[in-house]
Amino acid sequence: MIEDFSSIDSLNYTEFCLENNIFSDDSKNIEKYYTIKILHKLFTSQTASNGSKGEILSIPYLWHWIQPNPRHEIRFVKDSSLLKNVNPPVEFSKYNSYADIDRTPYLFLSDLMQENSKYFSESFGTFSTFGWCSEREMAFVALINIFKFEGKVVAEGNHSWSEFVIPLQSKTGELQNFKVTVDNTYNTIDWSTIEPKEIHEWEKYLGNTKQANWYNLQAKSKTELNKIKNHIVPKLAMQRIENKVAEYLNRKTN
Numbered sequence: 654m655i656e657d658f659s660s661i662d663s664l665n666y667t668e669f670c671l672e673n674n675i676f677s678d679d680s681k682n683i684e685k686y687y688t689i690k691i692l693h694k695l696f697t698s699q700t701a702s703n704g705s706k707g708e709i710l711s712i713p714y715l716w717h718w719i720q721p722n723p724r725h726e727i728r729f730v731k732d733s734s735l736l737k738n739v740n741p742p743v744e745f746s747k748y749n750s751y752a753d754i755d756r757t758p759y760l761f762l763s764d765l766m767q768e769n770s771k772y773f774s775e776s777f778g779t780f781s782t783f784g785w786c787s788e789r790e791m792a793f794v795a796l797i798n799i800f801k802f803e804g805k806v807v808a809e810g811n812h813s814w815s816e817f818v819i820p821l822q823s824k825t826g827e828l829q830n831f832k833v834t835v836d837n838t839y840n841t842i843d844w845s846t847i848e849p850k851e852i853h854e855w856e857k858y859l860g861n862t863k864q865a866n867w868y869n870l871q872a873k874s875k876t877e878l879n880k881i882k883n884h885i886v887p888k889l890a891m892q893r894i895e896n897k898v899a900e901y902l903n904r905k906t907n
Contacts, residue, residue: 654898655687661905662690669844675829679822688800689817689833690842694901695894696793697837701786701812704777707840709901710765710894713777714838717755717785724752727774727783736772756788757871758795759880768889787813787868789837794872795881806868808860812838813868818852 659666666686670677677683698705698714703723705714715723725737736752745754754760764771764782773779784792790806790813797804797817804817814836820828832847832855847855859865871877 654691655684657898657902658687658691658694659683661902662687673821673829673831673844673846674824676822676824682821685802685819685821689797689802689819689835692793692796693835693837693840693842695898696789697840698789699840701838705838708904709897711780711897712765712789713780713783714785714789715777715783717788722752723774723776724783726776727752727772730769730771730773730779756782756784756792758792758874758877759884761788761792762796762881763884766884766886766890768887768893786838787864790815790835791868791872793835793837794869795874795877798873798878799882803856804872805856805859806865806872807858808862808865808868810862813860813865814838816855818847818855 666683667677669675669686670682675682694707695710696712697707698712699707701714701716703713703715706712715727717724725735727736728734729736729739737750739751741748741751741754745751748754761782761784767781770779770781772781772783777783787806787808793815794804794806797815802817802819804815806813807816814834817833817835818830819833820830823829830847830849830852831844834843834845835841859869
């Protein structure tokens with residue numbers, strides 16, 4: 654898959670390497686750069702508006718904790734029942750209904766990996782999973798954590814995004830650290846250099862909201878990560894996702 658994505662994005666990668674004196678042919682550099690890029694493309698929406706979707710998996714952005722709550726019109730595909738009329742699972746018992754759950758990483762990702770789309774609504778069609786900024790970023794950081802990248806969710810005001818520190822091999826033979834800022838709401842990635850002495854301060858800052866710490870506890874929870882690692886992905890789910898990726902790549906090359 655990395656090879657397929659690099660074939661449509663090689664110019665951006667080459668320019669990035671030239672600007673930062675990075676060894677473009679290093680296999681680990683290529684793997685790190687495109688792992689972040691591909692997973693971002695799978696997760697992202699386009700803007701913070703209800704129903705906004707990315708170009709590949711079409712995961713809708715949906716606001717939460719507002720009135721009227723757009724999640725209250727979502728139904729389960731299997732029986733058309735409204736989520737707001739269904740009791741939440743035991744682990745979410747503090748919530749009033751399934752529609753009111755804060756969608757933690759395993760819930761977000763396991764829904765995505767179902768054989769068939771689990772939800773639908775008249776406004777947003779049929780979809781496998783959904784979430785607003787913090788829910789997308791919690792799941793994104795959890796998944797990237799499994800790839801052994803150092804990351805966190807940053808929450809400021811009413812918005813959240815992901816940040817990682819990723820070392821790449823430079824042409825001088827040394828490792829250059831980059832702070833990678835990924836916004837899976839507004840579909841942006843920014844790579845900027847960060848010096849070793851700055852990393853400790855970077856690690857400490859999670860944002861300026863009360864929820865920031867909770868987001869990171871969920872994204873880095875051993876329980877959540879173990880459930881994600883041990884989740885068995887059905888063959889039909891993988892085929893569905895692969896087909897959507899292939900459709901995206903075909904659109905970009907034709």
